[in-house]
Amino acid sequence: DSGVTQTPKHLITATGQRVTLRCSPRSGDLSVYWYQQSLDQGLQFLIQYYNGEERAKGNILERFSAQQFPDLHSELNLSSLELGDSALYFCASASGQGGLSSTDTQYFGPGTRLTVL
Amino acid sequence: AQSVTQPDIHITVSEGASLELRCNYSYGATPYLFWYVQSPGQGLQLLLKYFSGDTLVQGIKGFEAEFKRSQSSFNLRKPSVHWSDAAEYFCAVATPGGSYIPTFGRGTSLIVHP
Numbered sequence: 571d572s573g574v575t576q577t578p579k580h581l582i583t584a585t586g587q588r589v590t591l592r593c594s595p596r597s598g599d600l601s602v603y604w605y606q607q608s609l610d611q612g613l614q615f616l617i618q619y620y621n622g623e624e625r626a627k628g629n630i631l632e633r634f635s636a637q638q639f640p641d642l643h644s645e646l647n648l649s650s651l652e653l654g655d656s657a658l659y660f661c662a663s664a665s666g667q668g669g670l671s672s673t674d675t676q677y678f679g680p681g682t683r684l685t686v687l
Numbered sequence: 688a689q690s691v692t693q694p695d696i697h698i699t700v701s702e703g704a705s706l707e708l709r710c711n712y713s714y715g716a717t718p719y720l721f722w723y724v725q726s727p728g729q730g731l732q733l734l735l736k737y738f739s740g741d742t743l744v745q746g747i748k749g750f751e752a753e754f755k756r757s758q759s760s761f762n763l764r765k766p767s768v769h770w771s772d773a774a775e776y777f778c779a780v781a782t783p784g785g786s787y788i789p790t791f792g793r794g795t796s797l798i799v800h801p
Contacts (some may be wrong), residue, residue: 572730603788613791614722615732626788639796660730676789678730 573597574663574679582685588649591682595642595663601625602644603664603676604636608657618627619644651686658683689714691780697712700768701800708763708795710778719781720761721789722752726774734776738783748772754771756793773799 573596595602606629615628619638630636633651636673638644645676648655662676690713700706704775705796719738723731735746742754761778774798779789 572732574730612793615788617791618788628788662731675733675736678732680728680730 571678572677574661574677576659576661576679578682580683580685582687583651585651585653587651588647588687589651589684591646591648591659591661591684593644593661593663593679595644595645595661596677599663599665599677600642601664601667602638602642603662604630604644604646605660605662606657607659607660607681608654610654611657613660625633625667648684653686656659656684656686672673675677688704689718689780689790691778691783691792692791693776693778693795695795696793697796697798699731699798699800702770703767706763706765706768708778708797710761710763710792712728712759712778712780714780714782716783717754717756719783720752720754721779721781722750722761722763722776723777723779723791724748725777725794731777736765745777745778750779754777768798768799769796771785771801 575594577592600621603618607613616630618626636646658681660681664676664679666674692711721733721736737744737754775794775796778792781789
């Protein structure tokens with residue numbers, strides 16, 4: 571158990587809909603990272619938040635957005651869903667904001683499997 | 688930009704046999720290198736990482752990896768595989784001094800025969 575929790579575990583929805591995925595980081599971790607894992611694209615970094623502020627952005631679509639709240643949990647919002655958005659969405663947390671710290675290891679949650687029909 | 692290649696999509700070994708999973712990276716300098724394991728239905732777990740120093744890195748679950756600058760490789764090894772090692776293995780690279788965002792390989796699926 572990594573200490574990172576994600577809800578829900580599974581989500582089935584229809585095209586055009588909007589969903590929210592939730593992540594609670596490990597106690598004391600200030601950074602939250604979101605990843606998408608699909609058969610087509612493999613594992614891709616979407617976005618990182620550190621202590622409530624956006625820190626780094628990867629291959630995140632404009633239809634997707636995220637935020638990190640004062641209690642450090644994070645939500646990933648996916649809107650106007652398409653069939654191709656079906657994937658496993660992972661959240662990871664780390665203590666620091668990245669950079670040169672050699673102790674900054676990411677701990678991954680179990681993921682949310684999104685199916686768009 | 689950095690990239691990482693895992694040439695083997697699937698690897699099959701017998702229980703008790705030795706294992707080597709290949710990883711090659713592309714980056715101008717020495718990157719940060721990682722190996723993660725993903726068991727069925729689970730998230731990723733860090734096995735080991737290389738930042739600097741000794742090029743032979745020891746990880747959890749009896750795994751080790753060796754950084755070879757001349758070959759741009761960071762291969763994962765285990766002397767004796769257990770059935771519970773069957774999983775997906777991901778190599779990742781990150782840029783030192785950057786935002787520490789790893790780029791992942793496509794993964795190698797390890798199948799263990801009894």
